[in-house]
Each structure stands twice: as C-alpha cells, then as structure tokens.
Amino acid sequence: MRKLSLKLGIIFFITLFCIETFMMFFLHASLTNSRVEEELASLQARGNSHRTILEQNFNNETLAHIVLMESDESTDVVVTNHQGEILASSQPHPEIRDMFSKIDGEIPYKGRVLQANWQEAKAIATISPIKEQQTTIGYVFMFQHTDSIHALMKRLNKHFLIVGIVSGLVTIAVIIVLSKKLAKPLIQMKEATLNMSKGDFTVDLSTNSKDELGDLANAIQLLSNDLNHLRQERKEFLSSIAHELRTPLTFIKGYTDILAKRDLIEQDRQKYLAIIIEETNRLSRLIKDLFDLAKMDENSFVIEKQCIQLHSFITSMEEKLHPAFQEKGIYFDVHCEKGLLLWADEARLEQILLNLLNNALIYCAPGETTSVTVKKNKDVISIIVKDTGKGIPAEDVPYIFERFYRVEKSRSRALGGSGLGLAIVKELVEAHGGKVKVSSEINKGTTFELLFKGVEANEDYFMHRR
Incomplete structure (x- = not known):
C-alpha cells in the first residue's frame, strides 16, 4: 500500500506544486506591478496638481506653498525653470540635473515617468511640464522613496508565504486522502489477481463505484x-x-x-x-x-458443408432407425417438406440427429411416440425432434448441455448414457451457426428444436470452425 500510495502522492504533489508555484509567481508579479503602477499614477497625479496651481500663479509664494505641502508627506517636490535651474525643493535631489540632461524631446502635458525601477533606485520619479500660453516655462519633479514600496512588498511576500504554506499543507492532506482512496481498490485488485494466480478464486471486490x-x-x-x-x-x-x-x-x-x-x-x-x-x-x-x-x-473441428436435400436425408435417417424403434414398440414418425435445402455437414447433421433420437429411444416406453419434423420459416430451417417420453425436470433443463451432466445419475449406467451426447449436439449446431432450443415436461415428453439458416442465405453467415 505504501509504495503505490507514495507514488501516487508524489505524482499528485509534484503536479499540484508546479501549478500552485506558477500561479503564485504569476499572481505575485501581477500584484507587484499593479501596486507600483498605482504608486506611479498617484505620484504623477500629484505632480500634475502642483503644475496646475503654478500655471495659475507662478510666483515665489506659490512655490513656497507647494514645498510646504510636501514637507510632511512621503513624497518630495522639485520645481525648476525651463533651463533646469532649481526654483524650489522640499528635499535636495542632486540627481535632478542628470535626469534633466537625459530628457529627450518635448514632455507631454500629462507628464512622464522618469524613474520606475523601484527595486534598484532609491526613489521613483515623475515629471510634469508647466505651460504658459503653450510654452513650457518650467517643470515639476515628484519623488517618492522606494522604502514604502519595499515595505509593502515585504508584507505582500509574507502574506504569500503564509498562503503558500497553508495551501501546501492542505494539498498534502488532500493528496494523502486521494492517493489512499485511489490506491486501496487497486491494491485489493492486485491482491485478488495474486490469489487467483495461486488458485484461490473466492474473490469479493467492492463494485459500488461507477467509474x-x-x-x-x-x-x-x-x-x-x-x-x-x-x-x-x-x-x-x-x-x-x-x-x-x-x-x-x-x-x-x-x-x-x-x-x-x-x-x-x-x-x-x-x-x-x-x-x-x-x-x-x-x-x-x-x-x-x-x-x-x-x-x-481447440477450434480444430472441421465442418465440411454441402447442399443437403433434407427430404432425402430425413428419409434415409428414418430407414436406418425405424427397426430400432419398432423393436422397442415406439412409434416413429417423420415429416419433411419436399424441396428444402440446407447448407451443412451431412455427417455431422446425422450425428446430431442420432444423438437426439438415441435419447428418445432410451427414455421412451413402448407405445409412446417419437417424431422428427422439418419445416421452413422464411430463410430459417427448423428441425424438431419430439418425444412423449418421461421428460426432464425443470430444474435440470438449463444444465443438460453440460458435459457429463445426467438427469438420473443413479440410472445412468442402466440407461447407457455418458452425459456427452447433448454437449456434442450443442457444439455441432453452433458450429453450423445455428441454435438449439429445448422444452420439456415430466411424463409428457421433450422437444428439441434445431434452427439453421437455409441454403438460400448468404454463405458468409455460417461459421467455419477449423
């Protein structure tokens, strides 16, 4: 049990671990990027707000007011003129000159992100142009230290770690339960097959599941x-x-x-x-x-089929068997329509009828009747062997075609049967692609009906056992 459940558990765990790891990394990256984009958008909006105020009143009082507004915040503001000279600043940022020198082309009115690499840089930064009559007269630089972002990411990583540990433990528990549930019936089946290989066929497997x-x-x-x-x-x-x-x-x-x-x-x-x-x-x-x-x-039994004129065949059978029935005082009647044809092995068909008629001869008493009737219904030839003998008990009828099965075991020697005749009859009839039916009543007799396809049918219908 341990080996199979362990293998299933390992397979499930590796599969789910890979899926969960991929989902965790994807979700973490998505949340991180989304959070940084929100911070940059907020910083840009704050810079644009200061720019709007300066466009209305671009003087020293307004500059001082903006610096004062950022003095208690986690963000910094730097205002420069068009040439890059610092006009006001809440905190010194010497990197302004390097950033200014790297500005390429016209800054769009909605602003631009100058520094977004929060993992390596000390601060993220945005720039907003100050316009006067469609002419740029200065810039508002906004800075936000990345310490707060790193702290946020640290908390986020901690939460993801807790979720990962919890989900991992839940996954392991689910895998253990599922692997055992899946392994248990498989192990029972393995043990059952091992017992069967040793000759113990008393297997009792649970078959409630529908999968x-x-x-x-x-x-x-x-x-x-x-x-x-x-x-x-x-x-x-x-x-x-x-x-x-x-x-x-x-x-x-x-x-x-x-x-x-x-x-x-x-x-x-x-x-x-x-x-x-x-x-x-x-x-x-x-x-x-x-x-x-x-x-x-062994499927090595040869059926050599030929076209049989049934009327001549049945008449010949009557001539052979009539003396035996007459000697015992049993009436023997034969009825066969003329012109009926059957594609069959003549010797094997004779063997079938001899076995059935021999049983009738054994189990019928003097004065009783045995008959053979041959008729056709569409393309099916029906040969009916009927007697008015002692009959077969209903509980024995399903087993009479089994080998060595006898209805009257105590009298089988006296009656001369070996219990193989009807088994051979069934095998030979099925070898011709036909069917055999039986009905019987105690003290009223037994009827065997043999059903064959006629010669007019497609010959491929018939079975050739070789």
Missing part, C-alpha cells in the same frame, strides 16, 4: 467467477471421465480374468464375451466423443 475502477473491479470479479466455475467444471469433468473409463475397464478386466482362469461352458463363455464386446464398444464411443469435444475446444 473506470468500478468497471475494472467488475471485470476482475466476473473473471474470478468464471474461473471458479471452470475449475469446478474441470473437477467434475475429470471425475466423470475417471468414472466413465473405470467402469467399462472394470467389466472388461473382470470378465477377461474369468475367461482366462476358469473352464466355462460355451454358453457362459459367449455371454461374457458379449459383455466384454459391449463394454469395449461403450469405451470406444466415449473416447470418440471426448476426442470430438477436445477438437471443438
């Missing part, structure tokens, strides 16, 4: 939940694989040992061989299903 940090926390929380779900699925998947592989292997090994160690009559021998062959076939189908799912996960 980018809240979005990041939501994303990490979602990732944690997904990883936790995947871990649980992986455990169940590995456990199910181990169970499914161990059971047929146990049968095969047990009956092989019996055949090898005992003298059996031919009838028992054939019986045990049939069991071994059945379990071997079951094991082979399971491995094939696992291999297909692995290729789908």
